[in-house]
Amino acid sequence: MSALDSLYQQVILDHAKARHGDTVLADPDASHFERNPTCGDEITVSVRLEPGSDRIAAIGWQGDGCSISMASASVLTDMAVGRTVPELLELTEAFRDMMRSRGAGEPDEDVLEDLVAFHGVSKFVMRVKCGMLAWVAAEAAVREATA
Amino acid sequence: MTVLAPNQPLTESEVAAIKRDFPILQQEVDGQPLAYLDSGATAERPRQVLDAERRFLEQDNAAVHRGAHTLAGRSTDAYEDARATVAGFVGAASPAEVVWTANATDAINLVAYGIGNASRGRGGAAAERFRIGPGDEVLVTEAEHHANLVPWQELAALTGATLRWVPVADDGTWTAEDATSLITDRTRVVAFAHVSNVTGLVAPVAEVVAAAHEHGALVVLDACQSAPHRPLDVRQLGVDFAAFSGHKMLGPNGIGVLWGRSELLDALPPFRTGGSMITTVTMESSEFMPAPERFEAGTQPVSQAVALAEAVRYLQGIGMERVRAHEEHLAQRMLDGLAAVPGIRVVGPPAGVLRSGLVSFDVDGVHAHDVSQYLDAQGIAVRSGHHCAQPLHRRLGLVATSRASTYVYTTEEDVDRFLAAVGEVRGYFGAAS
Numbered sequence: 001m002s003a004l005d006s007l008y009q010q011v012i013l014d015h016a017k018a019r020h021g022d023t024v025l026a027d028p029d030a031s032h033f034e035r036n037p038t039c040g041d042e043i044t045v046s047v048r049l050e051p052g053s054d055r056i057a058a059i060g061w062q063g064d065g066c067s068i069s070m071a072s073a074s075v076l077t078d079m080a081v082g083r084t085v086p087e088l089l090e091l092t093e094a095f096r097d098m099m100r101s102r103g104a105g106e107p108d109e110d111v112l113e114d115l116v117a118f119h120g121v122s123k124f125v126m127r128v129k130c131g132m133l134a135w136v137a138a139e140a141a142v143r144e145a146t147a
Numbered sequence: 148m149t150v151l152a153p154n155q156p157l158t159e160s161e162v163a164a165i166k167r168d169f170p171i172l173q174q175e176v177d178g179q180p181l182a183y184l185d186s187g188a189t190a191e192r193p194r195q196v197l198d199a200e201r202r203f204l205e206q207d208n209a210a211v212h213r214g215a216h217t218l219a220g221r222s223t224d225a226y227e228d229a230r231a232t233v234a235g236f237v238g239a240a241s242p243a244e245v246v247w248t249a250n251a252t253d254a255i256n257l258v259a260y261g262i263g264n265a266s267r268g269r270g271g272a273a274a275e276r277f278r279i280g281p282g283d284e285v286l287v288t289e290a291e292h293h294a295n296l297v298p299w300q301e302l303a304a305l306t307g308a309t310l311r312w313v314p315v316a317d318d319g320t321w322t323a324e325d326a327t328s329l330i331t332d333r334t335r336v337v338a339f340a341h342v343s344n345v346t347g348l349v350a351p352v353a354e355v356v357a358a359a360h361e362h363g364a365l366v367v368l369d370a371c372q373s374a375p376h377r378p379l380d381v382r383q384l385g386v387d388f389a390a391f392s393g394h395k396m397l398g399p400n401g402i403g404v405l406w407g408r409s410e411l412l413d414a415l416p417p418f419r420t421g422g423s424m425i426t427t428v429t430m431e432s433s434e435f436m437p438a439p440e441r442f443e444a445g446t447q448p449v450s451q452a453v454a455l456a457e458a459v460r461y462l463q464g465i466g467m468e469r470v471r472a473h474e475e476h477l478a479q480r481m482l483d484g485l486a487a488v489p490g491i492r493v494v495g496p497p498a499g500v501l502r503s504g505l506v507s508f509d510v511d512g513v514h515a516h517d518v519s520q521y522l523d524a525q526g527i528a529v530r531s532g533h534h535c536a537q538p539l540h541r542r543l544g545l546v547a548t549s550r551a552s553t554y555v556y557t558t559e560e561d562v563d564r565f566l567a568a569v570g571e572v573r574g575y576f577g578a579a580s
Contacts, residue, residue, distance in 0.1 A: 002524065003177065003524060004520070004521065004524040007520065008517075008520075008575075008576075013576065013577060016576075017577060038532065039516060039531070039532045039533070039547060040532060040533040040537065040540065040546045040547050041516075041546065041547075042546070064546045065514060065516075065546065066514035066515070066516035066517050067513075067514060067516075067517050067576065068516070068517075070514075124520070127516070127520070130516065
């Protein structure tokens with residue numbers, strides 16, 4: 001596989017087009033805006049919890065950015081819904097560790113599921129922030145929702 | 148040998164010879180020869196410039212304007228010769244009109260904060276002409292690089308003056324009329340880019356200068372994208388200040404230039420104060436030297452100045468008219484090529500309006516970062532992002548664009564490889580259907 005194809009895994013290209021969760025969320029418990037000032041990519045992630053629980057009922061986001069950042073937001077939506085806030089924060093840490101790996105090691109597919117497609121991104125230091133953008137926004141949103 | 152007119156584009160063999168002077172361009176990226184199309188962000192440096200800096204550091208380096216030893220004399224001479232070389236390059240009336248700064252951003256801040264200090268009463272009667280306050284206006288354009296916008300926002304906030312801007316059209320350009328219609332007796336400063344780093348538009352400097360001076364306003368020119376790429380004569384243009392950076396014109400990082408009319412520089416209060424810029428210091432107060440030293444507090448970038456002068460001589464050896472002709476030729480080749488690729492929107496002036504050798508564009512359905520990444524995999528380096536011009540991109544309805552920019556070492560082959568790769572981008576990302 002070429003370096004380019006390892007960056008743009010089919011999973012990423014598909015999610016960049018499908019954009020799960022790319023909607024305005026009604027009645028969010030919290031929203032958070034993040035911008036990557038170096039490139040201008042931006043996203044607002046909103047989260048709604050199940051009533052009286054810290055389980056995530058819905059994620060909605062609106063953003064503008066490259067295929068990596070948009071695909072990452074789409075995967076976030078798929079993976080966050082149904083998890084508790086601590087579970088999502090734990091997953092975010094695991095994803096962050098992989099994104100900081102510079103392509104080293106073998107990611108744990110049982111934990112990271114579709115996110116393993118972003119392992120190739122970690123080799124492109126200029127693109128790591130693209131991959132993390134939605135997750136950083138979600139991290140802040142769920143913290144605010146449970147604060 | 149054919150003798151070419153001074154305004155002819157460089158021949159293929161001339162460009163090939165120039166490119167051989169640049170060690171960094173002799174490499175491969177991902178197994179492909181590097182096509183460096185990001186000179187608008189930073190230019191590469193020829194061996195002559197690298198050697199000049201090294202030679203200075205190996206033979207002459209010492210603190211300038213102090214000490215009586217041999218090296219102190221040699222380094223001071225080299226430093227001041229460099230100033231004279233740059234002064235000649237831009238048509239300054241004297242070397243004293245050239246102030247070394249850290250970069251162009253620093254140069255613009257020097258002017259903005261100098262005006263701010265004058266507005267707070269510093270500089271005495273001589274600086275009275277710079278005073279601004281509530282009711283006064285600073286005029287910029289919507290297309291400015293943040294470096295020529297944020298310092299003016301700060302000046303307005305500090306003084307109570309109003310910041311106004313020339314709105315741009317849908318293609319990101321503006322006309323003389325757009326600007327002059329906003330210049331009134333309230334206008335005290337007009338600041339704009341000679342050449343836009345995004346659209347490549349060459350500004351109608353003469354018309355704006357005429358209107359500004361008619362109303363007593365100062366004109367500050369951001370020359371970052373013009374000084375390296377086309378003949379620049381600041382006196383002929385009639386502006387009051389001009390700023391540019393060394394690293395965009397084959398020279399080092401860490402050095403920039405502020406040119407200003409000597410009568411203005413001598414009256415403008417300093418922005419940074421300290422050693423090397425004073426005449427008399429008592430415990431209560433100090434008196435400042437005239438320009439340029441009054442703006443050059445502290446240890447200066449001496450080897451960088453020496454290297455920048457060598458870069459200037461390198462450019463003079465080619466001839467700035469020919470640099471311009473070469474880049475305009477390549478830009479036209481890019482524009483023609485991009486026009487044939489479906490889904491490409493080029494930002495900037497329509498055909499027939501003066502533009503420089505850089506082209507920014509949007510690829511329908513593919514983000515600029517992905518465009519840049521795809522090209523990089525073929526060894527082609529272009530810039531992607533908002534190019535430090537967020538308001539302009541907002542106006543264009545784009546978060547980011549891709550930009551290919553040319554220089555003296557750019558070949559037709561570089562441009563053709565770029566065009567071929569851009570033609571493949573939408574297919575790769577599934578945006579062509």
